[in-house]
Amino acid sequence: MAVLMHICCGPCATYPHKVLRDEGLDVAGFFLNPNIHPYSEYQRRLATLWQYAGQSGLYLLPPGDYDLAGYLRSAVEAPTRPARCRACYRFRLEGAAAEAAARGYDAFTTTLLVSPHQDHAAVREEGERAAAKHGVKFLYRDFRPGWREGRALAKQFGLYRQNYCGCVFSEKERYLGE
Numbered sequence: 001m002a003v004l005m006h007i008c009c010g011p012c013a014t015y016p017h018k019v020l021r022d023e024g025l026d027v028a029g030f031f032l033n034p035n036i037h038p039y040s041e042y043q044r045r046l047a048t049l050w051q052y053a054g055q056s057g058l059y060l061l062p063p064g065d066y067d068l069a070g071y072l073r074s075a076v077e078a079p080t081r082p083a084r085c086r087a088c089y090r091f092r093l094e095g096a097a098a099e100a101a102a103r104g105y106d107a108f109t110t111t112l113l114v115s116p117h118q119d120h121a122a123v124r125e126e127g128e129r130a131a132a133k134h135g136v137k138f139l140y141r142d143f144r145p146g147w148r149e150g151r152a153l154a155k156q157f158g159l160y161r162q163n164y165c166g167c168v169f170s171e172k173e174r175y176l177g178e
Contacts, residue, residue, distance in 0.1 A: 002026045003139055004061070004108040006096035008033055008166070010048035010159045012111040015150030016143045017058050020109070028105070029053060032064030032095045034071040035088050036166035042066060048160040055157050061103070064095050075167070082119055084169060089119075089126040097130035097138070107137035114143035114150055117165070 003020060007013045007029045020027045031049055036042040046063060053060045071091055078087040093110060100108035108131070112123045124140055131138035143150075154161055164174035 001106045002028070002104070004096060004100040004103065004105040005029050006092060006108060006110040006112070007031050007049060008092075008111050008115075009045045009162065010052040010157075011150065011154035011161045012114050013049065013052060013058065014056075014153035014157065014159075015146040016109070016111050016114055016141065017056060018153070019141065019143065019146065027058065029058050029060045030064065030096055030099055030108075031060070032092050032099070033166060034065065034067045035075075035092070037068075037168040037171060039066070039068075041162070041166065044160060045162065045166070052154075052157055052159055061099070064099065071167075075169070081169070082122065085119055086122045086126065088167065089123050090130070093123075093126050093130040094133070097127075097134040097136055101134040101136040105136065107131075107139040109139040109141060111143075113141055114147055116144050116147055120144070 003025050005016060005027050013029060017027060031046055033042065036045060052058065074087040074091045075084050078084045096108050096110065110123065110127060112118050127138040164170045
């Protein structure tokens with residue numbers, strides 16, 4: 001089965017990529033994260049993902065558009081957490097589902113499912129909603145049990161590991177303690 005894996009960052013890709021590859025799936029990565037702020041951070045995370053792909057053999061599609069205005073519109077419509085996070089999941093998973101369908105993948109998934117810091121139920125719901133809309137299967141996996149292993153793999157690969165989710169709101173929360 002050919003699976004498009006939406007990737008939020010290189011370190012989060014390590015464990016899901018390993019699991020899906022070990023299951024015998026044909027995995028391609030797709031970086032679609034206009035939520036990441038500032039743009040220099042977006043570029044650093046994308047470069048780290050390319051580094052990981054080169055070391056691991058993960059095939060990467062060209063990254064999705066950096067539609068910062070579109071992301072910000074969706075975030076402003078849901079200005080408080082957790083609604084804002086759900087809007088972010090929706091925005092990115094909608095794009096991943098559309099890309100998977102357009103390119104003929106059997107299914108798509110996301111590395112967001114590895115993080116214990118994300119709203120796992122909301123990620124799953126938004127993935128399934130996007131799948132239904134675009135006529136492609138959402139491959140659900142709870143990758144959280146491998147989160148520590150993924151962190152160790154990221155260290156092994158020498159990957160840059162960020163200290164906030166990526167959006168300007170999470171950056172503010174991280175540095176101002178809100």
